[in-house]
Amino acid sequence: MTYGIAMLIDEGLVVTVDSRTHAGVDHVSTFRKVTFFENPGERAIFLMNSGNLSVSQSVVNLLSDGFPEPDRPQRMTAAPTMLDAAKMVGAAIREVYRVDATDLRAQGIDHSVLMILGGQIKGDRMRLFQIYSAGNFIEASPDTPYFLIGEMKYGKPIIDRVIRNSTPLNDALKCTLISMDSTMRSNVSVGLPLDVAAIRRDTFRFAVRRRIEDGDGYFDDLRRRWGEGLRSVFESMPGPTWCA
């Protein structure tokens, strides 16, 4: 499985995703589930993918190398706006299915994907999209400033409690890591390493692109402090007085 978080807040965009992939319990691997398209100072875009890995990788290849047909947008690095970029991802998903879907279905393979695209291109505003298997998409808004994919339920409560549009970028990063920790503790199909990135608004470059591996000092300290803090709050609260 996958757990991925993307947030569009006042200060910018934050993305955190795990890297555990499995085809059956005896075939667990590590694959990067986020791709970065960056021309520093001009554009910074990420594409996070979940679902069928071969379809996702084929989509990324199309977006990186360009579509074969001359009448389609060529490459993610050349998309004029974020809306064009979202349409381009949708078109790439449809193109991969046009070629592969019949054979995948014939083998009884679930070939659905779900992608999250976020970023900013100079001259355009910062945007965050969730793109479906049919190539259609929706956009995040201040009412719902985040998208979650995969095993999202374990880590959603802390996001619902903490994240507002005004949350500082560093606090949003911290929140995604705590949310990921809760998920990894309750579901073994989500695991390290994590890929973390952030883009500050109107900078058109990644403020951070980081891989968090087992033994990462900051993440280990955060997990320990969070666990201790939760238990301390739990213990400080009175129990019910109505249980004899």
Add this chain to the structure above:
Amino acid sequence: MTYGIAMLIDEGLVVTVDSRTHAGVDHVSTFRKVTFFENPGERAIFLMNSGNLSVSQSVVNLLSDGFPEPDRPQRMTAAPTMLDAAKMVGAAIREVYRVDATDLRAQGIDHSVLMILGGQIKGDRMRLFQIYSAGNFIEASPDTPYFLIGEMKYGKPIIDRVIRNSTPLNDALKCTLISMDSTMRSNVSVGLPLDVAAIRRDTFRFAVRRRIEDGDGYFDDLRRRWGEGLRSVFESMPGPTWCA
């Protein structure tokens, strides 16, 4: 949907379940999802149900009023042991399906159920079972001292962090209420009132059978303190130093 928690710890059994039922978003109702069978000092048993409500209620009716056939166990109040009680629930589920399943399937209705049975009968040890639609069941053990049904993922992390076999009964009750709060905040299909109960080991009576309604003093205070405590721990932790 439903969210229900049942735990078997050293001190006894704890059960907490919401009461929101819906058949489509325009038909949301309140139904008690746990039934108590108590003969104080001799037996205290609860049966929590999720899934198809008509099947669940028919099962409870059979267990309360007795099976029609003379060669089957008669009533939950007469089961000699908890294992007999679990078999009786399985037999009741099979009996309801024997009568209703064909017509339910003909209407395209999902008629699956999932039940949790816990309690203690004098002369027998305290046990906790999860019983499936096929009438088969599994039992909780010290390795996995709790069962969750329904929308369980939002509230699972706090249980995984806090609950041990040695957790005091009152702390376990407190934990189930916090877990329920996290779930209600992230999923509107789970809602008040809650039904809460606990049985101390070797007492054969309910230490508490309580309904928590909107405006309950203890629960409101707990939710407020927990939310404030979480935000306080979150704010006290340092943010990442690696994001420019």
